[in-house]
Amino acid sequence: MRSILFVPGDSPRKFAKAMGTAADALVLDLEDSVAAPAKAAARGTVAQMLDADRASKQLIVRVNAFDTGLTLDDLAAVMPHRPDGILLPKSRGGADIAELGHYLSAFEAAAGLPQGTTWIMAVATETAEAVLGMASYTPAHPRLRGLLWGAEDLSASLGATSNRDGAAYAGPFVLARNLCLFAAASAGVMAIDTVCTAIGDLEYVADESRAARRDGFVAKMVIHPSHVDPVNAAFTPTADEVAWAETVIRTFDENPGLGVVTIGGKMIDKPHERAARKILAAAGRG
Template structure:
């Protein structure tokens, strides 16, 4: 079975915006996050669940749909999960994850609603957003908390609020505290065998140059995707995180040369003035996989 490409682009759609759901088949995002949390005021929670459930029924077969539910300590979580765990849902995004226990609670709830819906246990994947100091402190435990968890996400807005720094900063430079926190997600994801983490949205949707800078920075840290809040952001995100044609062609040359060398009993070979051994080979294969090539 062919593995689905990693969801480099994930577009947020507020759970109240039924008209925007109808555009899902035409939008070039690799995945979508239908939001029941921050984008939905308390008085609209119940109605939004109904709208989101309808969107899953209508578009879930052809699109990768995730739902951002409310946090574990909210009064809305159970009702959120009961409404959206259904055929067509790809995954659940848990915001403000602060401990392994948070992940395990949601994992058990999803399992219960999978059984009720007649779905195979474990079919619905999960991603957890780390956006507090407490979450960063516990991120290695969070990453290893449940097999259902596929990736971590970083929430720059809430994390910046928690530590008392500006984001995005007026000079366009990401502060060292955020860089440190984001790097922890990369390491924890690798340690737990998860997909590389997904970066936060960039809130200034009309400043694509600043988006490109922030995306490039997080790509260098080891992130492999970024949330979007506007369709205009999608091409920039895809371009930054997807390996270029030149990178893919080079990776193919490295793999072909190494395979030939290995067939002759060698564990290293020179290609274009570079020594290629197993770590370089494995990275080349990762690049090819990331490109879906």
């Protein structure tokens, strides 16, 4: 999973367009992109989206946050239609994931779904409380698949006048990004980068995506279909990376008694082997 495209839960037209993109997953949104008076009707629309031919895409539903009182109604409407995952906004930490996990178990039982098949992603940085609680995601709940960060809601929580310092994120938001990355790595789940808001600047999207992959993120949220291709390209290992990874793994396989080998005049040890296996997994070869 490299690109995860948001789709307003009340827009069948945008859903149809999103299904025609190369996005690996779609988030059918019942939260921010749907106005309060339209939320009840949007649940029925999302249910219809989930019943569509999914092809190879994973369909995730972003429910409303626990503090809205709408979460259970959202789940009751969509769970019979077998979403692949649920995206929980404004998650405060591991306790929220455990609570959502209990709800999913109940709804899976009611719908006759195998227990544990619906996984969870969480937005981990939308409040100051959430940022300070990210260590609580470790050890990871069995349903937790990924943590992502966002800057817009966090601005309001902090009382910040902007989340940017020129073109770059300001210090508090860089901290939130990095803590999310560490929390995901600690929990052993996907670290997912936030959306790029520069809608018309695809080179900026590509640069931001490459920087995220460089730092350890494995996927990126997307808010516009035009961003899908540059995001996919940035998170797909290059031919040179794949060749290096294959060489590293082959060399260690041929020398099982060695902890360090030399490849191209450079010392390669076990951390490099683990990195090589991640590259091949990202390339669909391992």
